[in-house]
Amino acid sequence: MTLPAIEGRALSRTYGGFRALDGVDLKVARGEVRGIIGPNGAGKSTLMDVLTGRAATRGGTVLLGGRDISALAPRARQRAGLARSFQKTNVFLDLTVGEQIRLAGRCATLDNGEEVLVALGLAEIAHRPAADISYGDRRRLDLALALVGRPQVLLLDEPAAGLTVEESLAMADLLKDLARRWHVTVLLVEHDMEVVFGICDRITVLHLGRLLAEGTPAEIRSDPRVISAYLGTAA
Template sequence: MTALLQCRNISKSYGGVHALQKVDLKVEPGRVHGLIGPNGAGKSTFIDVVSGRTRGSGTVILGDTDVSGFAPNRRRRMGLSRSFQRTSIFPALTVRSQFELAAGWVDNDNTADLIDMFNLRGVLDVRAEEISYGQQRLVDLGLALVGTPRVLLLDEPAAGLSAAESHHLADHLLDIARRWNVAVLLVEHDMDVIFKVCDVLTVLETGKLLIEGPPESVRSDPKVIQAYFGSTA
């Protein structure tokens, strides 16, 4: 299967600190690819570089196009979308207004489908600051999916959610990847979500690729246990 997103030799330094060191990763359509690792491993930095929000080095290929030098908004128009650790919604705007604004930037307006998918029709005319945090997270995910992007980068979408909300979100992610054939790259600390939805996992440690493979293989790998817990005992 041809990867929709190919990342080659992705590197980023802050002064003398190497946040990422020549990381390779590819994500295929219809699959959820998890990116995990201890705090400070470089996961969010990787998504920032790939999305164009942070300038790094290396090559980012979307489909057949090298987008390494493209600005974030151009990458978004070409089908590379992302969410943030903190929701990027506007608290004072209604849910409806936010979807309308997002739809103005894309050619394919699929907002009606997204509103139904995430069960948001009942809060369309409510300001975002007045809905639950779980609903805010769904709005944030919905906005990232406006225009039906080919690749979706998610940075801790389950942060702050209850266990029930996290499992509900995981179901949505699987549905999105399979039904729309979207390539999903997921950074997440909730291991229940990771092992429920991911087809493959990449583990980073101090900015370097530690291991990549099927979730069950990665879970039991001694190098991963050492990286997370400091012991293989």
Template sequence: MSETYMLEATGLTRRYGGFTALNNVSFRLKKGEIRGLIGSNGAGKSTCMDVLTGRGRNPQGVVKLDGQDISGFSERERRIAGLSRSFQKTNIFPELTIRQQVELAARRAEMNNSEEILEELSLSAIADRPASDVSYGDQRRVDLALALVGRPKVLLLDEPAAGLTIEESLSLARHLRSLAERWQLTVLLVEHDMEVIFAICDRLTVLHLGEVLTEGLPDEVRSNPEVIRAYLGSTFA
């Protein structure tokens, strides 16, 4: 029997006028896999996330979620189908409490699991405080809670460790690894923090100038001379 994939992207392409930001990008993620999507600034990582979630106009390519072709779906339809995204910039309504925000997201996702999510993200003790009133690290966990509330099949994470301390980043990384295992969650992770990437990713896809430069196991990617030249430098070689 042929292998089934939880997320399959084929020929993803996006042009802005005459500029091709993403060119014929393809990859496949197995169920429960954490895939790192890395590359230098402007490589096309956020554009790739946009095309996967149906954001913006004229995306080209095919996106399959758990075998279903969702290329024609709207952003909302993709989310309901099980493709969720957490954003690079914190996504919070500052005047609402954390519990109210998570409940709002749960209602939108037609789910009733806000308490489960608050507990999972260790937010129960601070759930009745306004989101603007908690630390930056806690706010990032609220972002993650909002993305997880619909119990997605696939979670797209855009720089979840941005602005966190090293300890907070590694704690987040361990938490994500454990979540992926316990919930059979498939994750596509865009992250500049290579400590986080190498700590939890099963495989990496490297983008360069809108194209896939290479894909492989973290150790293979780390020692690939083209990747070192284009992105990693000598730090992680």
């Protein structure tokens, strides 16, 4: 592998005496869509928190494009090219779709707001206040806001949560297409296995804070450890 877009080495996090993340290694190639899956409490959100700096790692290292960013605060990691979108939407309901994108563009190092509006199919509703658009469009706006500035690496927390099956699949296709076109590396925490197996190049499986398996969707789907720990019950 050439230099990974993002790499975690021996990432660990404890809460009190409890090990939420225990020595996890991760290497994600540039432009890859990586799924992060595992049962509830496996450590998926903690891994995202440690990568973005929201939670400190204990002894581990985070590298972005080969640069050690472990000592940087979340804002500085964001400026370095690491974006994150949360399950809860970050949208301001009083502003129009266009105003929010333009505002985000002004704050970003690269103002690609207009390009993002068009690419995410939001140009036609740019004049509407976010309070008046559908939940599905709001989720797309969330994704759009995370893509303003064209981050190197985008961490997404359940982008398909609350969407209908059709909306989830459309969101997944859009994400895959944008990752390819803009060479954005995506780490996706998602419980919708159709989305994960449909668009991820590789999948990391966490269980009890540890790395249980990593591989292509076909390898993960047939891994007996993954079936026993997660897929057998999740499917």
